[in-house]
Amino acid sequence: MSENNQIARVPFPAxxxxxxxxxxxxxxxxxxxxxxxxxxxxxxxxxAAANILFGILGILTFGLLWPGAALTPLIALAYFTLSLGSRHSATPGMRWQGIELRTWDGRRPGYLQGALQTLLFYVTVTVGTVLVLLVPLFNTRRRCLHDYLCGTVFVRRSV
Known part of the structure; x- marks a missing residue:
């Protein structure tokens, strides 16, 4: 084989x-x-506001829009995803407490990682309940199970 046909084996930087x-x-x-x-x-x-809105719309449309109320759980997903993926990397509650979400290498997460963080939080809390809340007690960075799975960490905002 000629030198041009060989694949250069460069180690992937850790x-x-x-x-x-x-x-x-x-x-x-x-x-x-x-x-x-x-x-x-x-x-x-x-x-509550969404359910009132769908209730009123359901009455006005003779029940045609009541099935739309089934979409209200997406409000929580959207709230956390849009907040964690924003330039603040924190929900309003997190900003109030002075913390923000970062990736394990210090960058701000995007919307996809914010959605993954939210989904994994609800899945791990539903499945593991107390175990999820015990994990941060045994590591120095106070990361929960879903933080490990997402590759994220919460830090003080002043950092």
């Missing part, structure tokens, strides 16, 4: 995990819990 400054993970567990409760309150208000 991506390094971001090095976070001291204090980047202080109080993350409590902040995530408080942020989730705040976001849950916002989602409940949005769900």
């Amino acid at each position: 991506a390094e995990e971001a090095r976070w400054p001291a204090g980047a993970f202080d109080g993350i567990i409590a902040a995530r819990c408080m942020a989730f409760l705040a976001d849950l309150l916002v989602i409940l208000v949005l769900l």
